[in-house]
Amino acid sequence: MSTHANTHIATGNTALWLALQQSAQVGVERLPLPPALLAAPPADAPATRQMLHRALVAPAASRAEALLRAAAVATVLARAGGQPGRVDAGLVAVLPPVAAVSAETRPACADTDARLQALMATTLQDAESPLLTLLLARLEQGGHRLPHALLVAALELGRQSVALRRWLLPVLGERGRWLAGLNPAWRYASGVEETASPEQVWQEGSIDQRVALLQRERDSDPAPARERLQASLKELPAKERLPLVQALGTGLGMDDEPLLAQLLASDRSKEVREAAARLLSRLPGSSHSQRISGWMRDCLHQDGKGRWTLEPLEEGLPEWEQHGISLKPSSGGAKAWQLQQLVALTPLSFWPQTLGMVPLELVRWASRTDWKADLHQGWLTALQQDPDPQWLDALPLLSRRWWGSTSIEQAMLARLTPAQREALCQSLLDKGEASLPQAIERIATMLPPGASLAPHLSAQLLDAVSAALHGPAKVRGDWQGHQGGSLLLACARVLDVADLPRLAQLWRVPAPPDAAAAASADAETSTAVSTLSHPWDSPRMAEALERTVHLRTLLEATLRTP
Incomplete structure (x- = not known):
């Protein structure tokens, strides 16, 4: 068996890595490496093959050691971009010649630290x-x-x-x-250089680069960006059309209606048609949204006392299919399925305007109907496409036990102005000590990645945390165990960098005199004082807290250095 397998490896189409793997699995004594692998390569052989050969034939305590060394070399080559070739094609194939790497346009962070x-x-x-x-x-x-x-x-x-x-x-x-x-x-x-022109990015860039380009252009001037996409649509495969059409959500306006209506009516991809329908639903003035709103209004009724009720149509209308509403559910009842889709495509502004209720009142009203789950799910789907911050207070009731609520909340918060976000953080902190853990968790999800609290809010939060940790036993109990460590980690991520040294003193204790003498002069980043002194002390939590404080402190110092 060994001879047969060996011959197959040496002459067949088995990849280099497979040859090494098979010998490792069976045992190199039972299944030696192919002679072709051990033979000295020609002088003009690629450097990758030369390196592999040296790893295989260098002195070793055993054949197994040589095999493992070769496997390590092959792994490094693969991670660096080398591709295992076929044994009968020279064992190791290198990629075709590529252009030299362009000069960097951004400075590196931490190259000298x-x-x-x-x-x-x-x-x-x-x-x-x-x-x-x-x-x-x-x-x-x-x-x-x-x-x-x-x-x-x-x-x-x-x-x-x-x-x-x-x-x-x-x-x-x-x-x-x-x-x-x-x-x-x-x-x-992969993609073109950062310094490439917009036209080069559009023609040669990766799909991610083209989406980013389209979004940037839509931010400043939506019309030319839309025209650029429209001119290329016929040439693009569906998997590229979809994210590019979705990028029209940036700077979306009524001028986009003709293109979106065309895509909804005739695009050959179901996913693209659905994306066009969702974007049109964000334009209450579009013909599509007007029709959807009309059908939704037909399901709503008001009694003599002004109370609203909801009763879906018994059967979906044939023209619904043309507006992105599927009539046949994959499971469950057709009536509920159609209502969910109808609600999801109805502009969110329709509900307060028609029923005269704010979002929180709407969610509570829906809970008293027979269609609570379908209304809630439809609104959540609409909020995924149009995360209106006005629905922020209603989201906790709307999204109980729903896995996507966190991403919707983050998208809503991203639409807040800095002043609105600051006011919301202030209101959370003003609720007092009893609500502090919940306030920290909420603030940690509110701030965009990389952002920190304004200095006055940061100082207020740190004062509140310090008071809680040094306060009565009942309050300190809220900070016991894993929750306390997680709350401090959240604080370490969102506090102003200038407050991090004071935060660290909440868990650090003074080092013994001999350790202090041996510590670095930079006490802020010395691990000699990194010992937690609270009941929820754990080495892993201590390490995570110290790493967060050190990383943010050193990172900000580097980024601020000219």
């Missing part, structure tokens, strides 16, 4: 950490990029997490985009 770079590397290991999003957002806001040494880890992280890419792509720099083009697994991040 080993402490900050180490903290950034540690943060990049956790895709779910809010601290990672904060780091990437602050780099972009400060006009910096990731150091070259962290690009492989960052690209691999983006491969694993689609949600993270919106924060990662802007800070990869030119080398990051160049490197992404060498590995198919990282193609999501």
